[in-house]
């Protein structure tokens with residue numbers, strides 16, 4: 001009897017076991033992770049409120065069934081999944097219980113930030129070998145490009161090592177073939193560029209296109225004569241006094257001598273300081289064939305350095321230098337590039353290469369975003385937890401090991417989600433920057449965007465709390481009793497340091513001192529400390545008793561208390577930096593007192609307070625801050641997201657990398673056309689691409705204040721936020737060649753910028769661009785190839801012009817290849833082909849190619865005809881209206 005009962009138990013166990021065996025061994029988990037084929041498709045972005053619908057297909061190619069209840073699959077979403085079920089009613093935080101998808105019995109949970117998970121409920125029906133299952137769920141807003149779905153989903157089960165689901169390492173997102181997939185709303189004006197659109201956008205109408213002598217364009221070039229040449233292929237001597245570092249930039253590339261005295265037989269290059277030059281970065285360069293010399297003079301070493309860079313640019317065209325005299329100086333003192341190394345890390349080598357290019361194009365500030373929610377990237381003497389824990393992202397069942405995976409970083413520390421600069425590496429970066437005449441501006445983002453630091457300091461707290469409480473709490477960044485619930489734009493619920501506890505300032509003081517010490521050691525003094533200050537969640541600290549004790553009592557007017565608290569925090573950080581003799585910088589919202597006005601600058605003792613004006617989505621109405629802040633005495637860095645955010649895509653195409661919250665796309669032409677001295681002249685389109693005018697946006701000088709203190713516009717900066725920058729290649733792709741357009745505008749004010757008449761301005765700008773594009777395509781891209789920078793190779797444009805297929809690219813001179821089968825590539829004239837041709841562009845050095853685009857040779861004719869038809873209709877309509885009105 002006993003035996004029978006026992007046998008029944010076994011049988012029941014076996015039956016359940018067959019259907020629902022748990023994942024118990026590492027081999028099981030690996031087998032599933034390696035063989036579960038995951039595919040993601042966007043079903044639609046509109047037609048059901050502000051939600052997009054996602055389909056995930058699981059195809060189990062593993063030898064075993066995916067069953068049991070003890071596993072979880074982790075994935076990433078930039079927007080909250082199933083908001084109506086997962087968000088609180090007021091949308092201020094996520095509910096802890098997740099949401100079970102009906103029918104499939106999978107529970108979706110928001111972990112933190114962009115990390116979500118799905119796990120089986122007890123009703124989950126296993127997915128047997130070779131079977132498929134589709135699940136659909138919604139998420140807020142939209143997903144219109146492949147990079148909206150970060151790779152490296154992973155599977156975890158208690159006690160086992162989590163493992164990437166192999167199929168999500170590469171291209172696991174389905175094609176975007178309908179406008180419901182690539183448009184955010186019905187009203188979204190953007191479709192992916194067809195080759196024809198591209199062709200017409202970049203087509204040159206100017207018959208007299210000429211290369212620019214040097215990029216960025218010098219202020220003045222005189223005495224230019226291409227018939228008078230100085231041949232530098234023979235013996236060349238560089239003669240200078242104390243400008244060895246600058247001379248070395250020439251001898252690193254060219255086999256020239258360095259001598260104390262001029263050679264009598266060969267060519268001489270003279271480098272010297274010239275005090276009569278007025279601009280501290282100004283220089284003169286003259287190529288004098290009759291005297292067989294080049295002279296470069298600068299007000300300072302930096303000026304000489306820029307003269308040397310211009311000479312290197314001339315030399316890149318060959319050994320015969322044309323006679324000319326250049327007198328040059330920058331438009332702005334601040335010509336920056338911003339790099340976020342927190343969301344994803346890049347090595348020191350990448351930054352050095354970036355600086356090589358920045359030096360070539362005379363950019364002089366490197367703003368490094370060293371800490372954010374997703375990672376802390378700089379070693380700080382005495383606070384090892386910041387890098388031991390805060391620089392790593394991994395899946396861990398225990399606290400205090402690492403940060404949770406984000407942005408496609410996967411379960412372990414092998415990806416760009418992890419990494420930091422050691423003290424030595426940071427000093428190396430500083431020394432390198434110094435040689436390139438670049439100032440490094442470190443940023444530690446506070447009080448929001450500080451999760452990495454908070455998690456690290458909590459680990460430190462736990463490490464010492466039982467042995468030395470004083471030590472444990474010394475650098476603590478939160479009040480553990482503060483129960484305030486909040487959710488940031490990036491979906492974190494625990495990323496704001498508490499501004500009402502002393503230890504926060506002890507921490508900031510420590511970090512500032514250590515940064516300063518590293519700078520001093522490297523002979524690159526710290527000048528500006530950037531404290532971040534952006535995007536603090538609305539309801540952070542509202543229930544903090546520590547804030548109440550400091551008389552920041554949120555039960556009154558929450559918004560104004562929050563402002564007072566922000567005011568207090570910025571002043572305290574400013575005081576710390578002032579004590580160290582530094583200037584302070586912050587994102588504009590960090591200083592925002594409300595109504596687009598900054599805090600009274602007199603409350604800061606620092607010589608200068610810099611602010612990055614970034615939040616300029618025109619229809620949101622905050623572009624006013626740039627001029628309001630400048631008028632109020634802040635040094636404003638034009639950082640406008642619509643034109644200067646290089647994390648945004650080049651084209652409105654689902655295949656192009658990048659976020660698009662500020663604008664759907666920014667190509668080099670758009671950045672080139674940015675007018676920093678004339679902000680409202682840049683008003684062009686809404687986020688959805690609808691045309692807007694200055695008159696339509698600038699209703700009053702409250703919405704568009706005038707600039708009364710132009711001297712306070714310090715300069716401009718390009719920005720690489722790195723949410724989607726998962727590799728070194730991604731990095732170069734997004735920065736280059738847009739950086740050249742940035743440099744052109746930051747150094748040189750074009751004549752068309754002062755032209756008010758829009759039509760005239762547009763045509764002048766296009767002519768200037770044509771010359772610029774010609775120079776980039778035929779000269780500069782090769783120079784980037786030479787230093788190993790893998791810039792984006794632009795896909796071609798094409799147009800069927802009366803039966804003849806014409807091709808172009810944004811940068812003339814790059815070779816274009818075509819194919820009828822996407823396999824065998826040819827160059828030359830396209831004839832007698834099928835209706836579809838595949839096209840791609842080659843890099844200047846011929847080693848890389850653009851993404852492949854398809855051109856419908858026949859429909860393009862139809863398109864052209866249709867366009868002219870539409871044009872005719874439109875014109876008749878306008879004529880009709882005109883007639884009616886008169």
Ligand SMILES: *[C@@H]1O[C@H](CO)[C@@H](O)[C@H](O)[C@H]1NC(C)=O
Pocket residue numbers: 048051084138
């Ligand atoms: C629209 O979204 C809501 C909320 O997510 C969902 O319940 C509903 O089924 C959706 N409607 C359609 C037609 O998909």
Ligand SMILES: *[C@@H]1O[C@H](CO)[C@@H](O)[C@H](O)[C@H]1NC(C)=O
Pocket residue numbers: 234235265266
């Ligand atoms: C170049 O310099 C070398 C070594 O100083 C000398 O032998 C040679 O004659 C020079 N050539 C010319 C063309 O002056």
Ligand SMILES: *[C@@H]1O[C@H](CO)[C@@H](O)[C@H](O)[C@H]1NC(C)=O
Pocket residue numbers: 274275276277278284295297327
């Ligand atoms: C020094 O600079 C001044 C001002 O640009 C210029 O006129 C002069 O020619 C320069 N001197 C030399 C020796 O190049």
Ligand SMILES: *[C@@H]1O[C@H](CO)[C@@H](O)[C@H](O)[C@H]1NC(C)=O
Pocket residue numbers: 468469470471474
């Ligand atoms: C505890 O830590 C503090 C701060 O680091 C230190 O000054 C003190 O000496 C430590 N106390 C003991 C008993 O180790």
Ligand SMILES: *[C@@H]1O[C@H](CO)[C@@H](O)[C@H](O)[C@H]1NC(C)=O
Pocket residue numbers: 479480481
């Ligand atoms: C948190 O609150 C408890 C209870 O009031 C108190 O004992 C404790 O000291 C508080 N912790 C901190 C860090 O203030």
Ligand SMILES: *[C@@H]1O[C@H](CO)[C@@H](O)[C@H](O)[C@H]1NC(C)=O
Pocket residue numbers: 483484485486539542543
């Ligand atoms: C603050 O505390 C009150 C009372 O417990 C609670 O109702 C409210 O939701 C809390 N606010 C936040 C933002 O956590």
Ligand SMILES: *[C@@H]1O[C@H](CO)[C@@H](O)[C@H](O)[C@H]1NC(C)=O
Pocket residue numbers: 548549553554555556
């Ligand atoms: C905070 O303000 C509320 C309402 O204004 C008041 O009742 C409360 O006593 C204040 N708390 C403190 C600590 O000042």
Ligand SMILES: *[C@@H]1O[C@H](CO)[C@@H](O)[C@H](O)[C@H]1NC(C)=O
Pocket residue numbers: 568569571572575
């Ligand atoms: C900053 O320093 C000034 C001058 O010492 C002082 O008056 C002010 O109270 C300090 N600000 C804060 C918020 O501590």
Ligand SMILES: *[C@@H]1O[C@H](CO)[C@@H](O)[C@H](O)[C@H]1NC(C)=O
Pocket residue numbers: 701705706
């Ligand atoms: C506001 O605009 C008017 C013209 O519309 C101008 O006269 C006035 O000076 C402006 N005020 C400020 C403060 O810029």
